[in-house]
Amino acid sequence: MSFTTRFAVLASLAAIIVAPAWAETRVTYKSAKVGSSYYQMAVQISEAMKAGTDSEVSVTVEESQGSVQNVMEVRARGADYVFTTPPALVGLAQAGKAMFEGKGDPAFDEIRALFPIPSLTMHFVMSEASGVKSFSEMEGKTILLGSGSFGAREGAKYLELFGLQDKVTIADSELSNAVSALKNGQIDGFVTAGSYPAPNVIEAAASTGVTVLSLSEDQIAKSKRTPLTIPAGTYAGQSEAITTTSLPVVAYTTSKMDDETAYLLTKTYWDMKADMAGDAAWWDGVSTEMLSTITTTIHPGAVRYYKEIGATLSDAHM
The missing domain is CATH 3.40.190.10 (Periplasmic binding protein-like II)
Known part of the structure; x- marks a missing residue:
């Protein structure tokens, strides 16, 4: 066996031995x-x-x-x-x-x-100052939906389904501004979709106090989405479970x-x-x-x- 052949064989054996270590x-x-x-x-x-x-x-x-x-x-x-x-x-x-x-x-x-x-979970977040505890009480309020996202599209769909499309003012701003706008009283609430606990809802609940609205069985049925329950205590000040919808x-x-x-x-x-x-x-x-x-x-x-x-x-x- 020539030197070249022996070298090639040894190199091949070395590769076989070493491979598992770096595979x-x-x-x-x-x-x-x-x-x-x-x-x-x-x-x-x-x-x-x-x-x-x-x-x-x-x-x-x-x-x-x-x-x-x-x-x-x-x-x-x-x-x-x-x-x-x-x-x-x-x-x-x-x-x-x-x-x-x-x-x-x-x-x-x-x-x-x-x-x-984790599923995309709908959050309808209202400031404590707004006094809103249900969808019917959103009438006359200013809501931030954002634009281009699933949450924005889904939020707009729900407002129409629940008869609120022409009864609320839609804020012209991006969702990234929602928490500061809520703190400053520029909006009464915002809609966001994300896995719970959602970071922007955590921040809003801790800094200004919020109510995350629950949907009724009828509203969930109209949405044609998957129901989901956010456990009590997920957000600051949330003493009861929140019933909402989700997108798996x-x-x-x-x-x-x-x-x-x-x-x-x-x-x-x-x-x-x-x-x-x-x-x-x-x-x-x-x-x-x-x-x-x-x-x-x-x-x-x-x-x-x-x-x-x-x-x-x-x-x-x-």
Whole structure:
């Protein structure tokens, strides 16, 4: 055996021996805008994956302009792509409807769910000074909805559904100004959608005092959204549970991801959820019961984990 051949053989053996020491699964996680609660969640998941796998999994968080963009990028992404979006958008993409009309792609049929994350939760936040305790009392008040977000669109929809569309003044300002505007008396309330406890609602409740309105069963039925209960004590001064609506959000990948990676991501997520809840209470609201909000196929690697723990799955998930 020549020196060159011996060297090549030794190098190959060294690579085989050393590889496991540095082998790493890299994942790109695309969620939301920097500064949003969902971007914070993405960072938490990234840190949890690293800690829970002893750095075997490395998650890079990417900023996103929204859930529709996250779905659209499936067409050009590889096996390492994980993204968040409401289940309803996946269904629309696969059917080529609404914002996906004329933009259908076979890649959408390959989207696979991994695990639910905290839901988008509607908050109708009124200042104590306004005296508003119910939707009917919002008449004549000034409300900030913001613009372009799910919360703004949903808030406007609810005002119309509940007969308030022409009975309130809509403030011309961005949601980022809501807390200061509430403190200064420029508005009587604001509408925000985010996982609870929502940072801007925490700030408003602590600094100026607020009432977060509850929806009646009839109002929830009209909204056609998923009901959700915010436990008493979530916000300063909140002595009773708040009944509101939500939009489920799920972490997805595609069939390009191998089963072992999907299994590891899903198992680590649930194993680390309690640790994440120690840093942010919104994880306490997540349970395997929320798998029922997933309306399309779950990745086989994730299905393997859910079967191991005895979670309830439907035929649509397989």
